[in-house]
Amino acid sequence: xxxxxxxxxxxxxxxAIGGLLLMLAEAFGKPMVLTGPQAGLxxxxxxxxxxxxxxLGSAVIxxxxxxxxxxxxxxGPESLPGAAALAxxxxxxxxxxFFCFLLCLGGGLASLLAGGYLPxxxxxxxxxxxxxxxxxxxxxxxxASGDFLSFFVALETMSLGxxxxxxxxxxNLRASEASLKYFLLGSFAAALTLMGGALLYGATGHTDxxxxxxxxxxxxxxxxxxxxxxxxxxxxxxxxxLAFKISAVPFHMxxxxxxxxxxxxxxxxxxxxxxxxxxxxxxxILVIGFGDPRLASWGTGWPTIVAWLSVLSMIVANxxxxxxxxxxxxxxxxxxxxxxxxxxxxxxxxxSGQGTPSVLFYLLTYTVSTVGAxxxxxxxxxxxxxxxxxxxxxxxxxxxxxxxxxxxxxLLSLAGVPPTAGFFxxxxxxxxxxxxxLNVLVVIGxxxxxxxxxxxxxxxxxxxxxxxxxGAPLATPMRSGFVVAALIVxxxxxxxxxxxxxxxxxxxxxxxxxxG
Amino acid sequence: MLQTYLPMFVMFAIVLVISSVxxxxxxxxxxxxPNPEKLSPFECGNDSEGAxxxxxxxxxxxxxxxxxxxxxxxxxxxPWATLFKTLGWNGFAxxxxxxxxxxxxxxxxxxxxxxxxxx
Numbered sequence: 001x002x003x004x005x006x007x008x009x010x011x012x013x014x015x016a017i018g019g020l021l022l023m024l025a026e027a028f029g030k031p032m033v034l035t036g037p038q039a040g041l042x043x044x045x046x047x048x049x050x051x052x053x054x055x056l057g058s059a060v061i062x063x064x065x066x067x068x069x070x071x072x073x074x075x076g077p078e079s080l081p082g083a084a085a086l087a088x089x090x091x092x093x094x095x096x097x098f099f100c101f102l103l104c105l106g107g108g109l110a111s112l113l114a115g116g117y118l119p120x121x122x123x124x125x126x127x128x129x130x131x132x133x134x135x136x137x138x139x140x141x142x143x144a145s146g147d148f149l150s151f152f153v154a155l156e157t158m159s160l161g162x163x164x165x166x167x168x169x170x171x172n173l174r175a176s177e178a179s180l181k182y183f184l185l186g187s188f189a190a191a192l193t194l195m196g197g198a199l200l201y202g203a204t205g206h207t208d209x210x211x212x213x214x215x216x217x218x219x220x221x222x223x224x225x226x227x228x229x230x231x232x233x234x235x236x237x238x239x240x241x242l243a244f245k246i247s248a249v250p251f252h253m254x255x256x257x258x259x260x261x262x263x264x265x266x267x268x269x270x271x272x273x274x275x276x277x278x279x280x281x282x283x284x285i286l287v288i289g290f291g292d293p294r295l296a297s298w299g300t301g302w303p304t305i306v307a308w309l310s311v312l313s314m315i316v317a318n319x320x321x322x323x324x325x326x327x328x329x330x331x332x333x334x335x336x337x338x339x340x341x342x343x344x345x346x347x348x349x350x351x352s353g354q355g356t357p358s359v360l361f362y363l364l365t366y367t368v369s370t371v372g373a374x375x376x377x378x379x380x381x382x383x384x385x386x387x388x389x390x391x392x393x394x395x396x397x398x399x400x401x402x403x404x405x406x407x408x409x410x411l412l413s414l415a416g417v418p419p420t421a422g423f424f425x426x427x428x429x430x431x432x433x434x435x436x437x438l439n440v441l442v443v444i445g446x447x448x449x450x451x452x453x454x455x456x457x458x459x460x461x462x463x464x465x466x467x468x469x470x471g472a473p474l475a476t477p478m479r480s481g482f483v484v485a486a487l488i489v490x491x492x493x494x495x496x497x498x499x500x501x502x503x504x505x506x507x508x509x510x511x512x513x514x515x516g
Numbered sequence: 517m518l519q520t521y522l523p524m525f526v527m528f529a530i531v532l533v534i535s536s537v538x539x540x541x542x543x544x545x546x547x548x549x550p551n552p553e554k555l556s557p558f559e560c561g562n563d564s565e566g567a568x569x570x571x572x573x574x575x576x577x578x579x580x581x582x583x584x585x586x587x588x589x590x591x592x593x594x595p596w597a598t599l600f601k602t603l604g605w606n607g608f609a610x611x612x613x614x615x616x617x618x619x620x621x622x623x624x625x626x627x628x629x630x631x632x633x634x635x
Contacts, residue, residue, distance in 0.1 A: 002606075020617060020620045023620065023624050024620060024623065024624065027623070027624045027627040027628055028623075028627055045628075046627065046628075
């Protein structure tokens, strides 16, 4: 038995086993005794009404996964040579470990938010938590995959859980719409990616990214049997499929509806974990698979496509986000815009070694800021009075200064104001782009950051400078230790990455992918 | 090779002849006395009413999905069984953990009542 393998996949394995145990705990726990009209009866669903313990369980499992990734990072994946037997299906390197940590952190924070949100909004279904944990297992496997086969299986594992978590509010039309939209378009996008993979296999005879890269490198030699136009079509298909998962314009149409219809913890998870995992595999495919100098160059390769996706995402999302009346929808568009900023870093990987680390660091800052912003939005609402519109938040700064302060911190971080994490995230992405002579992209990115600041600050204007209309429904914050705990963790990360960015930056730099 | 399959072709020919004799023979030699009632398309019962897309109970889907899940498991077991000796304890441990995960799933379905038809 090769123990290197077990040790190397231990972050994924620990979370998977934890998920199985959580599933059993959910089904075999003591059912809740019903109150109200059915008082005295015992609930038929053993998982219902036990969000407290299940949320705690899933948070512990996911944070344990994050800690194991950190431990493995300290040990160093290089010292486990036996783990190479898993390649190319699962590649355990520092890049993977960084994403395991990031995804477990995002998933754990989302489950803490769910522990507060689900009981408050009468959605107390136990299934949510095992689904979240299994979906995170899939997300980690996506980040680790170095082969189209394992990537596709992992992608579906990740997505299946998310489809169910979106439709958790079963009787609700909007939730069903959101779930169906995400399911149909998600399957479509997965089919596009798979088609790209199939074409690449046809062209190069390899499904693993390294083999594909080697096959592409032979193009132009007299002995090469690789069909270059086929490769170009495949590159476009793969990028289109992944652009759907990271919700880049013009593959973003589902995002606002799915984000708005889903329960807010699911929205958090989608915008944080699903997006990060998709960025992980996008980077791996582009750098390892399509890293050939001719394919990774301006004019003949993917940088042009990715740059257009980036520019469109930033401009379209920022313009539409400013016109939203719902804060949740605004945050959905903001997540599209952030995908655009991150894609600048992806384009920068073509020339600069700083490209990958800047994307990783950006994803870290984006994760903690977004979890915080959605968490603060959850905190500001109660059963039957979920805070959705700007008007709901009017005057919150006077009535509930702590909630308003937390919300402001995360919004400032999303806007990229120093000394928060978001500022350094943008700074490093832009500086990596400048290193790669992508000055036009940087200028567009900077202009968009200014537009973005408008709608983030608009929330703060409502919270601190507007009085609620007489007779309008007031948002009263809920009380939940879970949500507060998640906000505190997120706030610590936002401030630490903002004030002392060196440590996390060194980590991101060490996690960078090397060409070939 | 043709020699080997010759009996089969002969059998096909015999089957073809016998079935066509039965099929067309009835038409040729049977009595024919058509009337309008007999020629009208056959129907029985009342005209159908109500929605055409009848809703099926979700139980059918649950059962079908469970069947697929536990059926696929056999697909994994066959290759393992054929290479049982080659794979050794390593293969045994891998397969065992796979089956444990499946059993957990089965226990979950059972406890959640997915296997009960009447509830």
